[in-house]
Amino acid sequence: MGTHRDGAPAKQLAREAGLPLPTAYHLLRTLTHEGYLRRENGVFLFGAAAERLTGGRQPVARPGVIVDSLARWAEAIGAPVYCALYREGEIEIIAVADTPAAPAVGEWASFRETGHAHALGQCLLAQLDERAREDHLDRHPVRQLTRYSVRDRATFLDRLGSMKRTEPVIERQEYALGTVCAAIPITVGPAVAAMAVSLPLDQEERLLAAVEQLRCEVTALLRSFVFSISI
Structure with a gap:
């Protein structure tokens, strides 16, 4: 996620992570539920919980x-x-x-x-x-x-x-x-x-x-x- 400032869709993230799409969907849902990600207009972005890990800064490229x-x-x-x-x-x-x-x-x-x-x-x-x-x-x-x-x-x-x-x-x-x-x-x-x-x-x-x-x-x-x- 850190390499996509404007977010990315599930299929792209699955491909880049080398994960089967169902596994990627499961992880994305879990991370969204926990607040680490959020979904907007079909793409996933960092959520509030991820931003708290970096002191409020958007964790791009260097989580x-x-x-x-x-x-x-x-x-x-x-x-x-x-x-x-x-x-x-x-x-x-x-x-x-x-x-x-x-x-x-x-x-x-x-x-x-x-x-x-x-x-x-x-x-x-x-x-x-x-x-x-x-x-x-x-x-x-x-x-x-x-x-x-x-x-x-x-x-x-x-x-x-x-x-x-x-x-x-x-x-x-x-x-x-x-x-x-x-x-x-x-x-x-x-x-x-x-x-x-x-x-x-x-x-x-x-x-x-x-x-x-x-x-x-x-x-x-x-x-x-x-x-x-x-x-």
Whole structure:
């Protein structure tokens, strides 16, 4: 819903969520009954309950519950937290949370165009099939950003092929010197998504523990959300 400022019909939402239409109708009715959605002129929009989750702001593209969760995790973990999607052939950073003591990595080179060099992008591309990966790299070729970055397309594809879904994707100074990052895939229906944490190089020993803490937090959030809908 967050990607449709002017609302969307049930069939479109079902298609984008990868749900059978009857299931989508059931969820939409439930969410409407609970006040999270409302229906006007044949389309569904966010309702009052959803707006309360974001302090009265219309939750477009960055639902408040996700932004608030990232902010809480960044504070608890002591590291910046990032959330990204692979949508319509592009990498989209949809939310970032950091603290003054642990600032996020600055986007000095387009995150969208340099997915081969950062952990979020590598994690997203690892979830794609071979054809989608090749298409992405045709449009955004592999290029060396730092002396630690992958040097060519073949090497990068070999790396993606060797990644195990249950293990975090680790990137060390490939996007930004002095920074290490770890990302994990997020499974929500057919969506291709990932979350990550980053740390200064001199705190690298904290990286695995930080990303595992993030994994536990995300799992707990997804479980609570699923059960709250009462399918």
